[in-house]
Amino acid sequence: MLNKDFYKKDTLNVAKELLGKNIVRNINGHKLVGRIVETEAYIGPFDKAAHSYNNRKTQRNEVMFKDAGHAYIYFIYGMYYCFNIVTEDEGKPCAVLIRAIEPIEGIDYMFKLRYKKELKEISKSQFKNLTNGPSKLCIALNLDKSLNGINLFSDTLYVEDAGYNDFDIVETTRINIDYAEEARFYPWRFYIKDNPWVSQK
DNA sequence: ACTCGGATCCACT
């Protein structure tokens, strides 16, 4: 299990170092594991794309101001959630958005959560869309507002180093932040090169 | 493979 020191660092480094790590989610007796393959950094005070730009603190984003290693899970587009991990020191509202995972373990149960169907009933298209997006992975891991604000140091939800290191990292611009003026061009999105579970090339 | 619009609703202004 990664400890607080792992997250209590520069957000860009954490975003890169999270690639290849495994998210572990225990629910209803099922252990779900997914390898992180795509992340984005949101560096609050200086980042027009972040909910916490200019240190703006609201009911929604107050978890971003907590100490490193908390889960910031927010509701978006009327029907979806996004999962972030809070970084840096308490009071610095920074986080890493988990944009995609590669399913590793508990895949059958992920399909049930995501499609309410058994794996054998799933189409090819549904298979590749299981966890290749920030809200898709939240459905497959059953991450919602009830987990917003918890820390990542219990069996419920944590990240571990499974020793997967052999990959190249692609650095590019973040997705769907057209409103963010110059911040839309910051290369703060990271993904594992050639991994098929990345949301977009 | 690609674009486009609808779904859906809570937090924010």
Added chain:
DNA sequence: GTGGATCCGAGTC
């Protein structure tokens, strides 16, 4: 009253 750190299906090429 507005719009979003998204997803999906329909339509087109």
